[in-house]
Amino acid sequence: MxxxxxxxxxxxxxxxxxxxxxxxxxxxxxxxxxxxxxxxxxxxxxSFNSWDGIGQMSFVGLDNYAYILTDGWFWDSVQTTVIIFVLTTIPQHVFALTLAFILNSSYVKFKDFFRTSYFLPYITSAVAIALIFDVLLGTRSGLLNAFLIWMQQLPPIEFLFQTFQFDLPARWLGEPRLIRFSIAGLVTWRFTGWNMLIYFAGLQTIPRSLYEAARVDGASIRQVFTKITLPLLKPVIFFGVTMSIIGNLQLFQEPFVLVGGAGGTGRAGMTTAMYLFRTGFHWRQFGEGSAMAYVLCIFIIILSLVNKKLFSGGGLNEL
Amino acid sequence: MNYSKEELRTRKITFDIIKKVLLYSFLIIGVVITFVPFLYMFLLATRSRAEIFSSIFSLMPGQSFMDNYEVLISNVPIWRNLFNSIFISTTATILTVFFCSLGGYGFSKYNFKFKNKLFFSMLATMMIPGLLSIIPWFIMMNFFGWMDTFYPMIIPGIANPFGIFLMTQFMNSIPYDVIDAARIDGCGEFEIFLRIVLPMSKSGVGALSVLTFLGSWNLLMQPLLILQSSDMWTIPVALTKLADQAGIDHGAAMVAVIIAIAPIIIAYVIGSKSIMKGIMEGATKG
Structure with a gap:
């Protein structure tokens, strides 16, 4: 050598x-x-000072925190963030787990094709996708409304829309209530594939012999899923949900492009991350922005602890 | 008796077929939902403003692709922006792979004091929300004189905990014998890394490269704050500015979107195997 x-x-x-x-x-x-x-x-x-980045910095004690905690706009943004978090995290993980479970079963072929397809949205830039969704969700000419109007011709769908007083064409990016669904839809579309891959990786670590033993004992698919798969996947679910908490509570790119930096109609799309960005860099309130970052961080810690309580433990070691 | 057994068999087969049809429809609906926005993007890029705003939906492509392209390049220097994105992402990827592999080698193949404590404290920093430091980060970049330069998008992330963790996992499978043999042959520690360990970690390097490139390519908040002149913008910044314009031209925007995601999709088609492998390794061993 x-x-x-x-x-x-x-x-x-x-x-x-x-x-x-x-x-x-x-x-x-x-x-x-x-x-x-x-x-x-x-x-x-x-966070204990008042500063615009240029002038004199002055110590204000807890004023920034007091201001934020009584600021209506801040709590609006927290509400928006939490609503979007719930609207996207639950479907993301339910779909991802279902897809991973199906793809891990021996019934299905073309696994590589399906996996590669589902993962595609994750790799594409959020900004680019948000621009596509901007047109796709358009009121008059968007694809989604065109599809829904076509679906409405079917009597059961029409009945469904009528009962929920869902009028078409819907203003997906104009009506405050719908804005959050739109953002959540976009985020779900982007991240379901990523979670699917995480769950798929987790499922691969569960020994096949366990499934075979269950089949010999005559367990149904549902029993296999709830009695074997779910408990063994707990650590993976914990990991996935933790990532969702950290990511979705800091949600910025998707709403920023979809509804603009001001948050859209009635600020319905203004997440806390966007409000922080606006406070810090648009209005140059570095102190308040920093305090807001710490408050947001505390929310993330609290949610993570709740998540830990719900999903920690389990896994192969506990069998 | 024989008859009912036969009947049971056919029942089981029909049940199996129904189950398969249901499973595949679920999977195929998922694929359709995944692909529709991309197909829609290509369709819109070929349409004129009037065609996009007409309320009649059709699947026929229009003939305005070049017109949309002209509008786009008169608004943003998109090719310059594409070059910037490629430059930043490539540089960041090369440096990140080097420093993360080096760190991974340190954690994987040596025993030293405080090793576990250092490793877990490194992993713990992954949980810190990025927003916590964004305002001081911006002030620092200003202080360094790094405004409107590419450094802020490259330097801070080149030795990141995720990359080091990933490389540690991959390098754990390299046998110690190889390294000891090299040492006996008189190789220095850094030389062993460069000539032996790095070439043996190809799959890890591949996975980390792709993930780093993607992450860098899709970065928005930092370049939005730092890059002010249009010639310095990255692709996501250019797209954001395009979206901010009053009366956004959707056709032109879709051409820009195609330019933005085509390189990524091509890279994905080539490297999807190693990306999947990398993420799955990272998730299960973690």
Whole structure:
């Protein structure tokens, strides 16, 4: 292999086996100190000050927090965020789990094709997709309304629409109530495939012998799903839902492009992340923006703890 | 007796067929919902403003693709923006793969003091919401004189916990013998990494490259804050500015969307296997 005659420069920089690992892992820790930890601490400091980035900074104590917690717009944005979070997280995980369960069964062929297709939306840019949905959800000429009007010709569908007083063409991006459904729909469309892949990976770790044993004992598909698959998948569900909490509570790109930075009609599409962005960078209120980031972070921690309570434990070890 | 057994058999077969039809319809509806927006995008890119706003829906493509393209390039320097996106994503990917592999090698193949503590504290930083630091981050970039440059989109993420974690997982399967043999042959620690461990981690490098490239390509909030002149915009920023314009030209926007996602879809078709593998490894071993 290597002879010993490459002296000079390379010998000078030759790493000791004891020191080497610290050198190798140091880039992360150095970058984290500069671009991660320092901004977080600085953000905490800013949240007690009032500053527009140019003028004099002044200490205001807890005023920023008091202002945010009594700010109607902030709570509106929290409500919007939570509604969109619920409207997208539940269908995302239900569809993803169902698709993964079907794709993991031995009945289905073309698994690779289905998996690759479902995952496609995740890789495409949120901005690009939001622009497509902007047209697709258009009131007069959008594809969705055209499809629904066509469906309405069927009597049962018409009856359904009438009972729920759902008038066509619907203003998907104009009516406050529908805006949130539209955003949630877009997010669901983008992330179901990602969750499907996570669940599929989880299902692959469940030994086939368990399913075979269940079949020998005469268990139905539903029993297999609720008694074997779900309990064993608990850690994966926990991981997936945690990612959904962190991602969806910080939802920014999709609503930002779909309804614009001001949040659309009645600010119905203004998520907390968008409000933070507007407070910090549009209105240049760095202090209030930082305080808002900390409040949002606390919400994320609370939801994560609830999630932990619901889904922790389980898995192969507990069988 | 024989007859009823036969009957049971046919029943079971019909039941199986129904079950299969139901499963496949569910899967196929999913595929249709996935693909429709993309097909719609191609359709709209060929239509004139009047055709898009007419309330009659048709599946026929129009003939205004070039007109839409002209409108697009008179509004945003889209090819320049595409170049910027490619440049940023490629640079970020190369640096990220290098530093994350290096970190992964450090965690995977050495034993050192505080190793586990350092590893888990690194993983814990993944849970920190990015929004928490966005305002100071912006102030810092301003302070560094990095406004309207590409550095903020490249440098901070090149040694990220997800990448290091992923590479650690992949490198755990490399046997120690190989490394010890190289050491006996007089290879330095860094040389072992560069000449032996890195080439042996091809599938990990592939997965991390694709994921890093995608993440970098789709970044919006940071470039939106940093990149101010239109010649410096990335594709997502250009699309956002296009969407912000009063009376957005949907046909032109769809041409821009095609330019934005075509490279990604091509890369995906080539690399989908390693992407899937990478994510599944990351999820199950985590």
């Amino acid at each position: 290597k002879s010993n005659n490459n002296s000079g420069i390379s010998d000078k920089f030759r790493l000791n086996k004891k020191v080497a690992p610290y050198v190798f892992i140091s880039p992360f820790f150095i970058l984290f100190l500069i671009f991660g930890l320092f901004p977080i601490l600085y953000s905490f400091f800013l």
